[in-house]
Amino acid sequence: MKNNKKNQVYVWPLCTRFVHWLIALSFTFSFILSFFEHRLNYHVAVGIIFGLMLLYRIIWGFIGPRYATFNTFKLSLSELKFYFVEKIKNRYREIPAGHNPASSWYTLIVLSVGSVIAISGLLLYGIQEAKGYLSVLNDDYYMYSDTLLNIHIYASYTLLAWAFIHIIGVLIEQFYHKTNMVFAMITGYKKAKGEDAELCTPKNIVSYIFLILSVWVFYVILDGTHNPFVKSKFTNIDYKSENDIFYEKCGDCHKIYPPFLLTEKSWIRIMDGLDNHFGEKITDQNISKQEAIVIKNYLLKNAAEHSTREAAVKIVASVKDGRPIAITKTLYWIETHKNIPRSAYSDKKIKDKSNCFSCHKNIEKGNTEDINILYHY
Ligand code: HEC
Ligand code: HEC
Incomplete structure (x- = not known):
């Protein structure tokens, strides 16, 4: 795509924006659904989208376009300190095209805590609920159900709190620093200097595969009680x-x-x-x-x-x-x-x-x- 916008860089290609919003939405929805016991299958279906999107984002961190890869993350503590000092001192400072030190750390923590949530959730579905492929673990590991559930719950609340911090940070950028941060994740363009991100066809294909996979899994999970993804180890007793x-x-x-x-x-x-x-x-x-x-x-x-x-x-x-x-x-x-x-x-x-x-x-x-x-x- 040709970028003819002045002073703006194309930082977040469509699939990066997509994964960002899907992670946010799937987390929010599965969090809300967790309060409705009888909607467990919806919770799991949306939760699996969350897990798949995290996996996709992690792979993206290695093979993705410029600005999305982990090696462009700024993770040294001195950079982080400098970022905040600069932020306080200079309201209209220039912002980097890709991840700044705060958002680099932010993303890494989302991916780690999110993975804990997704993995403990999958294990719970098998071990505690005795459903799906992992229900084979129910026999030997049922005694860890409570521990897993606590991990799942505490990690989810941690991520929720973390997401609020993120939202506040973005709003400060938007309204105080006026960097138009909110729209960067919608349009893909950031008011900054740098080269545009580009995406080759194979990487686009990887994105589509993940997208199709998550839609497919979503339907399979909601489809009923008989397919092996959701089938209970315990059948009705005659x-x-x-x-x-x-x-x-x-x-x-x-x-x-x-x-x-x-x-x-x-x-x-x-x-x-x-x-x-x-x-x-x-x-x-x-x-x-x-x-x-x-x-x-x-x-x-x-x-x-x-x-x-x-x-x-x-x-x-x-x-x-x-x-x-x-x-x-x-x-x-x-x-x-x-x-x-x-x-x-x-x-x-x-x-x-x-x-x-x-x-x-x-x-x-x-x-x-x-x-x-x-x-x-
Ligand atoms: C008035 C309706 C009602 C009656 C009567 C009732 N239950 Fe429940 N039961 C519920 C609801 C609603 C929940 C889910 C509670 C929650 O966690 O939000 C539940 C949850 C449960 C659970 C836990 C399910 C799980 O995996 O979390 C078990 C087991 C259970 N009930 C067994 C029984 C038994 C046995 C009886 C009869 C002695 C009984 N219930 C009577 C409505 C009822
Ligand atoms: C003559 C009628 C009758 C027979 C036969 C009977 N029950 Fe009951 N049972 C009741 C009544 C009445 C209650 C009280 C609850 C209710 O109103 O359903 C009850 C309650 C129970 C409860 C408690 C449910 C709760 O509230 O948690 C259990 C357990 C139970 N029965 C088991 C048995 C077993 C086991 C047998 C067979 C040995 C049996 N019942 C045979 C009438 C009967």
Whole structure:
């Protein structure tokens, strides 16, 4: 492209601007989406765009056009100090065409913290949610879920704060120093001296590949629950064929509560107290001694301690030495449901907090996936 603008340099070619805005937007959107549990697939889909764009920006740092490559970054501390001294002393100073020392450091930190966020997120999807290709890691590493989640969250807040600093810096450039910084990332032109950035065809192709890849991954993730990118390691359980007696007898008054949602001690307490089961008297006529033994064994074998599902692991941790008689009495359940308004239970379809089935699609088949939470109250 020919640059016929006076006193302006073409610094940011289209793809550099594109990656900049996609990183900003995908981060913002996935941050907001993280507050909506049942939108996990959207969060992941947008998060993957963020990760891919970071990867692309890192590759760009090696092969990209002039001004985008890491070897043009100004990283010495004396340069950084000089930059700020000059900024304070001289309002209308000349600015460099490419990255200044502050924005060099800024970009490096975004790429590092961003990578921590993207990698911990991918690992969480596999290890904690047991979904996608990395779900093979769930068995051996489920105990690191909390650590990973903390890393993911703290890194995200760090990046958010960091982005605000960036925005303030750019606004100071725009309105105080009047360098027209905001528009540089839109038009590509900067009021500075230097040579224009140029982009050869192969590098353009790399950019398009990343663009197509991210759009494709986005659709694949949102596409449903069956493709290997999002497929859960845990499929719905057919309790009837697993244990007919348990299914028939314990599914008589209410739908099945999955055994992995209570610990062994709790199930023992429930099975030893059938004569007063939440106000119901379950007699030998309802469930014979023989059947009760079969059910109890099945429950103990499949109790929370023997599962690597997120809910099971967290229930075991929250119950400690206690033996609550209901899932709704575990600290974990109380914590995860504390934001549900009381008025939800006056809804005829829900009525009671024990009516898990009204808010969790297929929970009676052992499905506790976030995307199956129904917010209909
Ligand atoms: C005679 C009817 C009846 C039968 C049979 C029955 N239950 Fe229940 N169960 C109830 C009632 C009533 C509640 C209270 C919650 C509700 O209203 O659904 C309850 C609650 C529970 C809860 C607590 C849910 C919570 O709030 O966290 C568990 C766990 C449970 N039942 C397990 C079992 C198991 C295991 C069996 C089979 C051995 C069984 N139930 C058979 C009537 C029954
Ligand atoms: C009134 C609707 C409602 C009822 C009833 C309800 N839940 Fe939930 N549940 C939710 C919502 C909403 C969330 C997501 C909370 C959040 O993290 O924002 C949730 C979260 C969960 C989670 C955590 C999911 C995850 O991976 O983060 C589990 C497990 C769960 N519920 C199990 C149960 C069980 C078991 C019952 C019945 C004993 C139950 N729920 C009853 C609405 C309900």
